[in-house]
Amino acid sequence: MAHATWKVIGASGFVGSSILARLASEGVTLEAVEAPRLLTRTSDPDKLIAEARSLEGIIDTLADSFAGCDLIINASGLAAPDQEDLAPLIGANALLPIIIAIAAQRTGVRRVIHISSAAVLGAASVLTPTEETDPFSAYSFSKALGEEALLKIRSFVEETAAQGRAPGSEQSEFPAAPSYAPVQVAKDHAVEICIIRATSVQGRGRRTTQAFAKIASSPLASVAGSASRRTPVSSNYALAEFVHMIAAFEGELPAIVVQPWEGATTESVLVDAGRRQPIHLPEALCRAAVSAGYKVSELLGDRLTGPVRRVEVMWFGQDIDDSWARAHGLIPQARVQEVLRTAHSSLGSKRDRKFSD
Incomplete structure (x- = not known):
């Protein structure tokens, strides 16, 4: 996939910093975007999408940072497997990815890569790209909720784009962004969203x-x-390399891919x-x-x-x-x-x- 500028959200974190270093070594023109901190206890995916759409100020802020961007990698999130408080987990692992996808669509970004976790599959004997999840903790639930909402957005965007009224276009009820300087989004534009399920990623300092x-x-x-x-024990280096491979892939990406076995x-x-x-x-x-x-x-x-x-x-x-x-x-x-x-x-x-x- 030919690219202009790529942007990484959550670049200061463990996974994000590994991805940033890998992309830089590949000569990718990139910028880091700071992830806003969000809190919510909304656990229904449809209501969570509605809540995300109501946060126009945050959508505008992200949309402004997406200007001229071709591809977004969302490596942000709260990696806290033993945390029980849902509000920060859902805010970081579900609400923010939704807002990122909305802002990306409304600004004409071509592709969004979202880093999720194979923990959403629970005790499954095989980690697969199935849309069915079986979370077993607050953390895995928040990750699964984020995936479910993104898949809904992906389907909605593709459907409305086929009808000539994709979000961000003139015929859509969802306006282009940022609101104070809306970009021109083609009526048939559909941002491509791909979820990468990272496995048990290990690395220095973790x-x-x-x-x-x-x-x-x-x-x-x-x-x-x-x-x-x-x-499924894996390395941060292999994950970062795989993210680059997926981001640069020339063909159509599936909705979900699993980090390969090492x-x-x-x-x-x-x-x-x-x-x-x-x-x-x-x-x-x-x-x-x-x-x-x-x-x-x-x-x-x-x-x-x-x-x-x-x-x-x-x-x-x-x-x-x-x-x-x-x-x-x-x-x-x-x-x-x-x-x-x-x-x-x-x-x-x-x-x-x-x-x-």
């Missing part, structure tokens, strides 16, 4: 990565059974992050422990659901349906081993001689 390295370096490092299972398994990530062999526990015991954990969490108001889910993924992993990306040759370089070994080194502990390579 607390979850350090926590994983500590567990992997301890006697708690374990996997279920003797079989080697795929895991070749890691439940055992390999523990070896890389802990430099020791994990314990192989009886699979039946692990399943019973996970089931009991979820039941206890339910009794405690789902407070332990996140930690239980992380243990479940450590033991059993998750497969990834990245068939679309592979069919189009959009597979980034695998760097998860590098990231995990760096995380282990940063702990300052001595390496086991058996893993000195």
Whole structure:
């Protein structure tokens, strides 16, 4: 996809800074856009879209920053898997993406890439690009709500564009933006919205990565059974490269794509992050422990659901349906081993001689 200026929202965050660095290395002309802080408890997607449309001042501010922009990458959001307060989560992970999509359509932006999370699929055995979600926490719910609303906007924009009254055009009830200097938007213009479901992204300086390295370096490092299972543990470098590939893709993008598998398994990530062999526990015991954990969490108001889910993924992993990306040759370089070994080194502990390579 030929491009003029690309803009990254949330460029100061963990994922956003990785994407910004990758795009800069690719010679992309880009600018960072600051993400406004929003709060809401609206949990119905249609009502949330209506609320977003009423925030004309914020739409105008973003639209003004989108001037002359060809592509928007939304890497903003609140990555707080254990947070229970919905207002900031929905504000950052659902309401803001909607406003970004609205402002992008009304200013004639060609493509919006939204970084979501595979956490919206819950305990699915395979991470897929399905529109059906199964959130298990406040965080995953807010991400799933954002996806659902964006898919509704995507369908609405495409439908109205086909009818010659797309938002931002003269025949639309939704005006061009910004309101004080509206741009000219073609009646058949439809911004292309693509959602990327990031998997379990790890990287330097991320607390979850350090926590994983500590567990992997301890006697708690374990996997279920003797079989080697795929895991969604991935690197920020591969995600950033994949985002660039999707953003630059010349053809039509699907509504949802999943970050490709980096070749890691439940055992390999523990070896890389802990430099020791994990314990192989009886699979039946692990399943019973996970089931009991979820039941206890339910009794405690789902407070332990996140930690239980992380243990479940450590033991059993998750497969990834990245068939679309592979069919189009959009597979980034695998760097998860590098990231995990760096995380282990940063702990300052001595390496086991058996893993000195």
